[in-house]
Structure formats: structure tokens, C-alpha cells
Amino acid sequence: MNAARISAIIVKEYHDLKANVQVLMMLLIPIFLAVLYSRMGDDGKEFSFVFVSLFSLTFVTMYVQSMLISEEKEKNTLQALLMSPANTVEIMVGKSTMTVIITIISLVISWFIMDIELNNLGILLLVFILSVVLFLCIGTIVGLISKNLIQTGVYIMPFMFLFGLAPMIQLYFSESWIGDILSYSPSVFTMDISMSALEGSAFSSYQTDLLWLAGWMIVGLIGTFMLLKKNSLSN
Amino acid sequence: MEYALQVKDLSKIFGQQRALQQVSFNVKKGEIFGFLGPSGSGKTTTVKILTGQLLQTAGDVNILGKPASKMKDADLGKIGILTDNSGLYERMTVKDNLEFYAKLYRTPTERVEEVLKQVGLADEKKKQVKKLSKGMKQRILLARAVLHKPEVLFLDEPTSALDPANVQKMHELLLDLNKEGTTIFLTTHNMEEAAQLCDRVAFLHEGQIRELNSPKALQHQYAKKTIHIELKDGRLETVGNDAAGAEKIYQYMQTDQLLTVHSDQPTLGDIFIEVTGRKLA
Numbered sequence: 001m002n003a004a005r006i007s008a009i010i011v012k013e014y015h016d017l018k019a020n021v022q023v024l025m026m027l028l029i030p031i032f033l034a035v036l037y038s039r040m041g042d043d044g045k046e047f048s049f050v051f052v053s054l055f056s057l058t059f060v061t062m063y064v065q066s067m068l069i070s071e072e073k074e075k076n077t078l079q080a081l082l083m084s085p086a087n088t089v090e091i092m093v094g095k096s097t098m099t100v101i102i103t104i105i106s107l108v109i110s111w112f113i114m115d116i117e118l119n120n121l122g123i124l125l126l127v128f129i130l131s132v133v134l135f136l137c138i139g140t141i142v143g144l145i146s147k148n149l150i151q152t153g154v155y156i157m158p159f160m161f162l163f164g165l166a167p168m169i170q171l172y173f174s175e176s177w178i179g180d181i182l183s184y185s186p187s188v189f190t191m192d193i194s195m196s197a198l199e200g201s202a203f204s205s206y207q208t209d210l211l212w213l214a215g216w217m218i219v220g221l222i223g224t225f226m227l228l229k230k231n232s233l234s235n
Numbered sequence: 236m237e238y239a240l241q242v243k244d245l246s247k248i249f250g251q252q253r254a255l256q257q258v259s260f261n262v263k264k265g266e267i268f269g270f271l272g273p274s275g276s277g278k279t280t281t282v283k284i285l286t287g288q289l290l291q292t293a294g295d296v297n298i299l300g301k302p303a304s305k306m307k308d309a310d311l312g313k314i315g316i317l318t319d320n321s322g323l324y325e326r327m328t329v330k331d332n333l334e335f336y337a338k339l340y341r342t343p344t345e346r347v348e349e350v351l352k353q354v355g356l357a358d359e360k361k362k363q364v365k366k367l368s369k370g371m372k373q374r375i376l377l378a379r380a381v382l383h384k385p386e387v388l389f390l391d392e393p394t395s396a397l398d399p400a401n402v403q404k405m406h407e408l409l410l411d412l413n414k415e416g417t418t419i420f421l422t423t424h425n426m427e428e429a430a431q432l433c434d435r436v437a438f439l440h441e442g443q444i445r446e447l448n449s450p451k452a453l454q455h456q457y458a459k460k461t462i463h464i465e466l467k468d469g470r471l472e473t474v475g476n477d478a479a480g481a482e483k484i485y486q487y488m489q490t491d492q493l494l495t496v497h498s499d500q501p502t503l504g505d506i507f508i509e510v511t512g513r514k515l516a
Binding site for chain 1: 286287288308309311312316320321322323324325326327328331335336338339340341363379
């Protein structure tokens with residue numbers, strides 16, 4: 001890996017993003033939700049915080065990443081990147097860093113607004129890292145399989161609901177087979193582990209969920225690199 | 236002989252359609268090689284295979300001694316590409332776009348100013364790309380392709396969106412790069428451009444190479460061996476390019492009847508039509 005190339009891609013993303021109003025608007029969605037939930041009192045504050053964090057991962061990490069990748073593809077700049085001396089890892093790291101920074105900004109602002117005491121910070125950070133990498137991968141995959149930005153906007157929807165906002169849907173289908181299937185969604189694992197960590201539960205109570213989440217992340221990474229490799233060939 | 240590109244029995248089939256059929260040619264290092272053909276003849280497919288963006292169905296393709304499909308990231312730094320679907324970051328300025336690629340290719344950023352002057356865009360460097368004309372964008376793409384002084388440069392219709400003055404500038408830039416050792420693989424519809432720039436040209440028609448030689452050699456090969464003369468009284472005559480024809484011209488000169496003499500040398504466009512039976516449109 002070449003740090004100069006990665007930093008060049010990050011600087012490019014910064015120059016490009018600062019003029020991208022659509023992406024900047026996405027940053028406001030979780031912050032707006034945090035403001036709303038902070039006014040609903042202290043009951044279930046931790047649940048609301050994890051809920052807002054999932055919104056941040058879905059709308060900022062997953063959605064923004066899919067749009068950034070799709071735009072590169074639509075404007076024919078991705079091909080130039082893939083045909084440059086930068087390798088796939090450098091491109092992925094460079095292109096994802098700004099999305100991660102925006103996600104962190106939205107999470108930190110939400111945390112300040114909601115005034116949550118963060119127990120088990122190490123576990124929360126681990127869940128955050130696994131989830132961010134996975135959601136970046138999902139965003140990248142959707143961006144790569146779509147032909148243009150409009151198609152990305154359509155394709156990303158089922159991924160946002162099934163992978164990002166599954167705990168909210170699960171609430172309505174808890175007694176049916178739909179709820180059982182959704183219980184394997186990565187966002188359900190993110191939610192359960194985060195809630196357990198915030199409530200101070202023992203590590204053993206959520207270690208299996210952590211393994212599931214790590215498994216999802218590995219599958220996401222493999223899928224992303226396979227698709228990037230395929231995209232460097234135009235047939 | 237050192238070759239920049241070696242192509243042997245290259246074939247590409249898309250579904251039922253044969254895009255390329257047993258295409259073979261070599262491009263010497265430092266050569267400007269023109270690949271001429273009408274739309275749909277297989278030019279872009281060839282460029283994509285040569286640059287490792289597309290896999291061939293059969294045949295061997297080597298670029299700088301390595302199979303094109305196995306080019307590593309470091310090898311990609313030795314080539315420059317400008318195709319009809321190249322894109323730019325429209326929200327960024329001209330300078331930011333080029334500086335980004337300079338960093339990717341580990342080229343000194345001072346080179347950006349140099350190339351911007353060469354393509355005549357030094358005064359536009361702080362403008363957002365989306366505010367520029369199609370011709371200007373084409374010049375930025377060319378600047379990007381040559382920024383790192385590649386060993387092999389692939390150009391797919393590089394001057395199609397440019398006005399004559401800028402075409403001339405681009406030609407000067409390409410000839411300067413070639414003098415410094417860059418091998419250029421050029422596809423174009425423009426016969427004058429090919430005749431002016433290329434050391435050798437190949438005519439591609441329906442996925443096959445129909446003719447391959449230097450423009451001069453092709454003009455000699457397809458010359459009709461006749462001379463057209465125009466007399467002062469307005470008459471036009473055609474004489475053979477031989478002793479009898481020379482005698483006739485000499486007679487008209489002695490009697491002060493001769494106005495003009497034209498050899499019947501065909502253009503590359505004429506030769507293309509003769510070889511393939513169709514125009515280069």
C-alpha cells in the first residue's frame with residue numbers, strides 16, 4: 001500500500017465532497033433524529049442512541065458510499081482510477097475514508113446531543129468498526145452493480161431496510177418467520193451487541209453475535225473486492 | 236527489434252458476434268501507429284484488450300513484453316489512455332483534477348502547469364471542469380493521459396471534439412512526446428491526421444486488418460500511375476506516368492500550352508475505400 005496515493009484519493013474526495021450538497025444533506029438526517037429523540041426524555045435513551053447510530057450507518061455510511069461509487073462509475077472516472085497504478089486496496093481505503101469521517105462526525109454530534117454515557121467503550125468501538133466496514137462494503141457493492149445514480153437510488157432501498165434498518169422492521173414481525181430471518185441481519189447484531197454493551201452485560205452474552213457480525217464483514221469484503229476486480233474488466 | 240505491442244491472432248467474440256478475427260500486428264517502440272476503421276470495426280475493442288480492460292477470446296497480446304491481461308499496478312503506470320468514455324471530476328477544478336492524477340502516478344506536480352500550457356488551458360486551471368466546453372474537457376483528458384510521460388500512449392479519437400487550431404496544438408504535443416520516446420497507438424477517423432502523424436497505419440474492417448503499411452508506402456502501392464494535366468485553353472488530359480507521358484508533357488511545355496501538372500496519388504481515405512469498399516464514417 002502506498003500512503004501518498006491513498007492520501008491523494010482522500011484529498012480528491014474532500015475537494016469533490018465539499019461541493020456535493022446531496023451528500024452533505026445525508027449527514028443531517030441522524031443529527032435531526034438525535035435532536036428529536038433527545039427531547040423525548042430519558043426512558044430508552046440508550047435504545048434511541050443505538051437507533052440513531054444505525055440510521056447514521058445506513059444513511060451516511062451505506063447510502064453515501066453507494067452514491068460516491070456509482071457517480072465514479074457513471075462519470076467514467078472509476079475506470080481511470082482502476083487503470084492507474086493505484087491498487088484496489090488503495091482505492092477502497094482512499095474512497096472510504098471521507099465517508100468514515102462523515103459517519104464519525106454524525107455519530108459524535110448525535111452522542112453529544114443525546115448525552116449518553118458510553119459503557120464498554122472498547123466493545124462499542126469494535127462493533128462500530130465491524131459495522132462501518134460492512135456498511136461501506138454494502139454501499140460499494142450497490143454502487144458497483146448499478147449502472148447509474150438513479151439505479152443506485154432504487155437498488156440501495158432493499159439493502160437499507162434489510163441490512164441497515166432490520167431491527168425496526170423486526171419489531172413489527174417479531175412473532176413470524178420474517179422476524180426470524182431478520183434476526184440474522186447485521187444491523188440486528190449491531191443493535192443487540194451495542195445495547196448489551198451499554199447496559200453493561202457480560203461479554204459472553206454477545207460474543208456469538210460479534211462473531212456473526214465479523215462473518216458478515218468478511219463476506220462483505222470478499223464480495224467488494226471480487227466486484228472491483230470484475231469492474232476493472234469492462235466485459 | 237524491440238516492440239511496445241505484439242498482437243498475434245487476436246480474436247474477440249461477443250455472444251454470436253465476431254468483433255475481431257485473427258488480428259496480428261506489432262508496434263515498434265517509439266512508433267506512432269494508426270488504427271483506422273469505421274465505427275463498429277473493432278477499434279475500441281482492440282484498445283480495451285490492449286490495455287487489459289477486456290479479455291480476448293483467443294490470441295496473444297503483449298504490452299511492453301508482458302501479457303496485457305496480467306499487467307500489474309506498476310505496469311499501468313507506464314501506459315496512458317484516452318478513450319471516448321474517459322471522464323473527469325466535474326465539481327473539481329482543472330488543476331485539482333490533474334494534480335490528483337499526478338499524485339497517483341507519482342509525477343511532480345510542476346508537470347501539471349507544463350501540460351496545461353501545452354494544451355492551452357493554463358488560464359482555465361482554476362475553473363470547475365463542469366463549466367468548460369466539450370473541446371476543453373477533451374484537452375484536459377489528453378493532458379491527463381500524457382501527464383506522466385507514458386511509455387505507451389493509447390488514444391481513441393483524441394481530436395474528435397477539437398477545432399482545427401487546437402488539433403494542431405495536440406499534434407505538436409503528441410509529436411513532442413513521441414520524440415521523447417513515447418510509443419503512440421492512435422485510432423482515428425481523420426485520414427489527414429493519420430497521414431500527418433503515423434509512421435504506419437492499419438486498416439481495420441469488420442474485425443480484420445485489411446492493409447498495414449506506412450502512409451507513403453500505401454500511397455505508392457495504390458497510386459494509379461497516371462498524371463493529370465491542365466492546359467491553358469482549359470482542356471484536361473490524363474497521361475501515363477511513363478516515358479510516353481513525359482514526352483507529351485514536354486511537348487506541351489515547349490509549345491507553352493501547359494498550365495498545371497498533378498500526380499494521381501491517392502489519399503489514405505481513397506485507399507481505405509478501395510480496400511474495404513466503404514467510407515470511414
